Amino acid sequence: MKSILLILCFYLISLGLYGQDLLIEAESFDSPGGWVIDPQFVQQMGSPYLMAHGMGNPVKNATTVVNFPETSTYHIWVRTMNWVPGEWEAPGRFQLKVGDTDFEKVLGKRSGWGWEYVGATEISTKFEKVELIDLTGFNGRCDAIYFSAKNEEPPSSPKKLASWRMTIAQEPNAPKQHQAYDLVVVGGGIAGCAASIAAAEQGLKVALIHDRPMLGGNASAEIRVHTLGIYGHFERILKKLDTEHYPNGSAEAKLDQKKRDDNVKSYENIDLYLNWRAYDAVAENNTIQYVDARHTSSGERKRFEAPYFVDSTGDGWVGFWAGADFSYGRESVDTYGEEWEEWGELWSPNEEDNAVMGSSVLWGSKVMDTEQKFPEVPWAMPVAKAYEEVNGEWQWEFSRNDLNQIDDAEEIRDHMLRAIYGSFSNAKEHPENATRRLEWVSYLVGKRESRRLVGDHIFTFNDAKAGTKFPDAVVQETREVDVHYQTVLEDEKNPDFISEALFYKTPRYYIPYRSLYSKNIDNLFMAGRNFSTSHVGLGGPRVMRTTGQMGAAVGLAASLCKKYDVNPRQVYTGYLKEYLDLIESQKYIKIPKSKQ
Amino acid sequence: MKIQLGILLIFFAAIGFAQFGPQTPFSDRFGQNSMNLPPEFYSLEWNGGMQLKAKPTDLSIEIDSMGAQEINVLVDLKDRPVLYTSDISTPVCADGDCRLMDIRLYWTLLGEYAGFDRYPNSPLTKHDHDEFLSADYRKLHQLLMDDNSILKRRKIDELVKKPEQPEMEGVDAVAGATIKEVKESVVGGALYSCYTAWHLVHGPIKDAIQKRTLSLVDNDMVLRMLGSNNTDYQMFALKRMTEEQYAANYLRIAQIFEDGVPLIRTFIVKNLPDRFWNSERLQIPFWDNFSEVDINSRSLLLDNLKNSPVSVLENLSQELSVMTKNQLNLYLMHLAELKQIKPSILTNIEIFANSPSETYAYLATDFLKDYKL
Numbered sequence: 001m002k003s004i005l006l007i008l009c010f011y012l013i014s015l016g017l018y019g020q021d022l023l024i025e026a027e028s029f030d031s032p033g034g035w036v037i038d039p040q041f042v043q044q045m046g047s048p049y050l051m052a053h054g055m056g057n058p059v060k061n062a063t064t065v066v067n068f069p070e071t072s073t074y075h076i077w078v079r080t081m082n083w084v085p086g087e088w089e090a091p092g093r094f095q096l097k098v099g100d101t102d103f104e105k106v107l108g109k110r111s112g113w114g115w116e117y118v119g120a121t122e123i124s125t126k127f128e129k130v131e132l133i134d135l136t137g138f139n140g141r142c143d144a145i146y147f148s149a150k151n152e153e154p155p156s157s158p159k160k161l162a163s164w165r166m167t168i169a170q171e172p173n174a175p176k177q178h179q180a181y182d183l184v185v186v187g188g189g190i191a192g193c194a195a196s197i198a199a200a201e202q203g204l205k206v207a208l209i210h211d212r213p214m215l216g217g218n219a220s221a222e223i224r225v226h227t228l229g230i231y232g233h234f235e236r237i238l239k240k241l242d243t244e245h246y247p248n249g250s251a252e253a254k255l256d257q258k259k260r261d262d263n264v265k266s267y268e269n270i271d272l273y274l275n276w277r278a279y280d281a282v283a284e285n286n287t288i289q290y291v292d293a294r295h296t297s298s299g300e301r302k303r304f305e306a307p308y309f310v311d312s313t314g315d316g317w318v319g320f321w322a323g324a325d326f327s328y329g330r331e332s333v334d335t336y337g338e339e340w341e342e343w344g345e346l347w348s349p350n351e352e353d354n355a356v357m358g359s360s361v362l363w364g365s366k367v368m369d370t371e372q373k374f375p376e377v378p379w380a381m382p383v384a385k386a387y388e389e390v391n392g393e394w395q396w397e398f399s400r401n402d403l404n405q406i407d408d409a410e411e412i413r414d415h416m417l418r419a420i421y422g423s424f425s426n427a428k429e430h431p432e433n434a435t436r437r438l439e440w441v442s443y444l445v446g447k448r449e450s451r452r453l454v455g456d457h458i459f460t461f462n463d464a465k466a467g468t469k470f471p472d473a474v475v476q477e478t479r480e481v482d483v484h485y486q487t488v489l490e491d492e493k494n495p496d497f498i499s500e501a502l503f504y505k506t507p508r509y510y511i512p513y514r515s516l517y518s519k520n521i522d523n524l525f526m527a528g529r530n531f532s533t534s535h536v537g538l539g540g541p542r543v544m545r546t547t548g549q550m551g552a553a554v555g556l557a558a559s560l561c562k563k564y565d566v567n568p569r570q571v572y573t574g575y576l577k578e579y580l581d582l583i584e585s586q587k588y589i590k591i592p593k594s595k596q
Numbered sequence: 597m598k599i600q601l602g603i604l605l606i607f608f609a610a611i612g613f614a615q616f617g618p619q620t621p622f623s624d625r626f627g628q629n630s631m632n633l634p635p636e637f638y639s640l641e642w643n644g645g646m647q648l649k650a651k652p653t654d655l656s657i658e659i660d661s662m663g664a665q666e667i668n669v670l671v672d673l674k675d676r677p678v679l680y681t682s683d684i685s686t687p688v689c690a691d692g693d694c695r696l697m698d699i700r701l702y703w704t705l706l707g708e709y710a711g712f713d714r715y716p717n718s719p720l721t722k723h724d725h726d727e728f729l730s731a732d733y734r735k736l737h738q739l740l741m742d743d744n745s746i747l748k749r750r751k752i753d754e755l756v757k758k759p760e761q762p763e764m765e766g767v768d769a770v771a772g773a774t775i776k777e778v779k780e781s782v783v784g785g786a787l788y789s790c791y792t793a794w795h796l797v798h799g800p801i802k803d804a805i806q807k808r809t810l811s812l813v814d815n816d817m818v819l820r821m822l823g824s825n826n827t828d829y830q831m832f833a834l835k836r837m838t839e840e841q842y843a844a845n846y847l848r849i850a851q852i853f854e855d856g857v858p859l860i861r862t863f864i865v866k867n868l869p870d871r872f873w874n875s876e877r878l879q880i881p882f883w884d885n886f887s888e889v890d891i892n893s894r895s896l897l898l899d900n901l902k903n904s905p906v907s908v909l910e911n912l913s914q915e916l917s918v919m920t921k922n923q924l925n926l927y928l929m930h931l932a933e934l935k936q937i938k939p940s941i942l943t944n945i946e947i948f949a950n951s952p953s954e955t956y957a958y959l960a961t962d963f964l965k966d967y968k969l
């Protein structure tokens with residue numbers, strides 16, 4: 001039984017008490033039932049958690065069997081959060097059942113992540129079933145359950161909680177298991193997948209660490225954004241990964257999902273770590289030594305060592321942990337001279353600021369044969385107001401300057417959920433929508449922009465406008481540069497979760513290799529939207545065939561790094577011709593040796 | 597009056613006059629080359645008593661098969677430019693069937709759309725020759741006010757694709773801009789007229805007008821723009837004012853901060869000269885609007901906490917409810933760094949911490965706990 005291994009206990013001998021404390025991580029439940037594991041906000045709130053994402057229909061119970069080392073009276077706490085506190089019933093309410101005891105206490109009611117006391121119970125058998133009972137279907141969340149002989153609430157503040165967790169788990173932050181590779185790629189969006197394939201095809205032993213059960217990031221069936229952009233030199237590789245041009249949010253994303261997963265899995269020298277989330281990277285002398293990662297449900301830890309790393313997390317996590325220079329927000333218009341007079345401040349501001357393109361949560365509804373009820377959602381209305389809609393496309397986007405797209409991603413996601421449920425509820429008021437039912441609402445935040453790691457070259461709007469043909473051009477694109485802004489900036493009456501795009505038509509433009517490795521961390525590549533670019537510069541090449549090209553380009557560069565035992569910069573300074581030839585050769589379908 | 601228009605007038609006289617609701621007769625608004633009432637569809641403010649006179653400029657719009665159509669500048673009694681206008685006659689063609697569309701267009705001094713007038717005897721018509729109804733004119737006005745309309749980046753034939761045809765070239769944004777979106781923004785049955793009008797209004801003439809204005813710009817014009825309610829004017833003025841002008845006009849700027857759209861407000865807070873943050877008198881009017889303005893503007897104000905006088909900190913302690921979580925944290929962190937906190941501020945924080953309806957009361961509670969340690 002998996003849970004037996006995961007149950008964590010320690011003795012309170014020092015306090016002279018004889019009892020045992022257990023911390024059950026919700027994400028490690030034997031069966032999550034209808035609850036989903038949400039590992040998106042580990043760095044902020046401390047852990048993956050279970051969430052009852054039922055779109056208004058209570059989900060099936062999550063269950064696990066707990067091995068109590070001691071039969072005794074236990075006090076029980078649940079770590080949870082009311083995700084929309086206010087003058088209404090909390091939307092995400094749930095209850096706990098231990099053995100045959102249904103606790104009356106309704107959970108999910110406190111502001112901010114922390115512990116709610118459930119009650120005390122006598123545990124008389126060694127193995128007890130523990131169940132989470134969802135009451136609403138509206139995103140109740142449970143991080144962990146704590147059983148203690150003592151009636152003392154565990155700490156809530158994130159710092160104290162982290163060390164408390166480690167003590168109670170008797171677990172060091174550093175993994176015992178070490179694994180060595182030629183290249184470690186973190187983040188399995190299109191960029192990370194392409195990097196892994198390109199490197200693996202050149203014979204490198206690759207670890208691809210990805211925190212979801214499926215590959216593709218924003219292009220996955222879980223987020224459902226279709227891939228745009230051109231293939232550049234990498235058509236063959238990118239066709240293994242990209243999508244058809246279905247509308248964003250379409251269920252057709254599932255077809256391409258299978259293709260992508262199968263293709264990546266077909267490479268023998270890619271070790272695919274699905275459901276593993278990296279949580280640290282340590283550099284010595286500006287060289288990353290390893291990346292540490294943890295399984296999102298079992299909590300198992302592993303250390304990944306390699307001479308070279310690719311940060312394709314979208315959020316620049318590996319670079320951030322390792323101390324790589326990065327930027328966030330909009331540069332002032334004079335920093336790189338990225339003015340577009342027509343759009344002034346909306347395009348590039350006089351003074352720098354921390355505005356970025358926002359994150360989205362895509363969703364859709366469906367007409368059914370029979371009438372469909374949708375619950376009242378008073379807690380959603382302050383966000384949705386009078387807005388009504390039956391599905392959401394790319395314009396459903398949210399950013400605000402007090403919110404950081406990484407640190408506050410949970411609040412951003414939750415804001416979008418309120419916008420969606422509220423707007424759908426408004427639309428349901430109309431008789432013509434009586435048979436409509438929410439079919440799918442993602443619970444993953446689809447991001448566009450956050451940290452951008454700084455390389456030897458920072459790609460800007462001017463590089464795109466001028467179509468600069470860099471000597472080390474490895475990625476190319478013809479797609480317009482488009483930058484988004486929230487429409488509420490122009491009129492306060494607009495909903496704050498809808499954006500608008502400004503398009504600038506450019507000639508074919510090129511991204512130099514020097515934008516794909518870190519300026520100050522010697523063995524770090526980056527590919528994807530966290531490459532080295534300005535805010536406006538990102539406006540064009542953030543789409544996923546372009547980010548895929550970046551991935552393929554760094555995968556090939558890594559193979560030369562290995563061949564000559566050099567760092568990424570030295571590929572530019574010493575082996576550029578060979579590198580460009582290698583890229584060029586990608587254009588032609590390879591004929592197997594046996595047939596030459 | 598142009599010959600084409602004359603012909604059209606005769607044509608319309610022959611088929612009967614359009615039915616209009618109550619409206620100001622066109623000639624009163626703009627008769628004898630002078631104008632004392634705003635255009636019927638108008639997006640700027642109109643000062644009562646304003647009288648405008650048309651004067652020719654060397655600007656014109658080139659229209660296929662119609663030639664150059666002149667642009668006039670409308671000046672006030674002091675001969676200061678206020679608007680640009682042109683009597684446009686343009687063919688609108690759909691499926692090889694062409695009609696003339698007559699419309700008088702107005703632009704702001706910056707070349708933005710300002711409004712239009714219809715000709716009483718030459719109403720706009722739809723594809724099936726039905727005349728525009730009042731609601732259709734209003735919709736056209738809405739469409740023309742949208743300078744980033746979906747019509748902007750698309751060729752006309754891309755807008756009339758059958759729904760079953762796959763979407764054309766995709767872009768992050770436009771992929772979602774379906775035919776539905778076009779339908780919502782244009783007058784039903786009048787896509788071609790709408791398309792033609794939009795591209796005339798927002799075509800190259802925009803830059804030409806702006807260029808002309810830039811060649812005439814002086815302090816008086818800048819200050820008039822600052823006095824306007826038009827966002828583009830305000831932005832234009834704010835971007836051109838000297839530090840002295842900022843200081844001299846601080847009350848007007850604070851007023852704009854209060855009434856303006858978030859875009860203008862955020863520009864203002866970010867671009868106030870340093871001397872504002874060193875002067876209690878100059879910065880207070882902005883802080884006074886803290887609870888009234890949007891969240892983004894509030895965040896930007898809070899970036900200036902370190903330069904704010906105690907009275908501001910005290911006032912803010914009564915506005916904790918409107919702060920977002922991060923804003924509240926920022927404010928409390930600022931207080932935590934002070935050597936001393938005024939007792940009245942602590943009292944307000946305590947009241948907030950004890951209020952059960954406050955979502956972030958717990959942050960205040962934590963702060964007070966730490967503070968007392």
Ligand SMILES: Cc1cc2nc3c(=O)[nH]c(=O)nc-3n(C[C@H](O)[C@H](O)[C@H](O)COP(=O)(O)OP(=O)(O)OC[C@H]3O[C@@H](n4cnc5c(N)ncnc54)[C@H](O)[C@@H]3O)c2cc1C
Nearest residue numbers: 187189211217218227228278313314360446528529543544
């Ligand atoms: C609504 C929306 C519409 C868009 N429209 C389009 C469009 O039409 N076409 C298009 O091509 N692009 C579009 N974009 C832009 C594009 O999807 C993004 O720029 C995308 O993020 C680029 O891909 P990526 O590989 O860099 O990052 P992602 O796709 O974000 O992939 C990064 C992956 O890394 C994983 N990860 C993050 N941190 C860790 C960690 N610590 N450990 C392990 N794994 C981790 C994440 O789960 C994620 O799946 C859109 C974006 C949005 C949000």
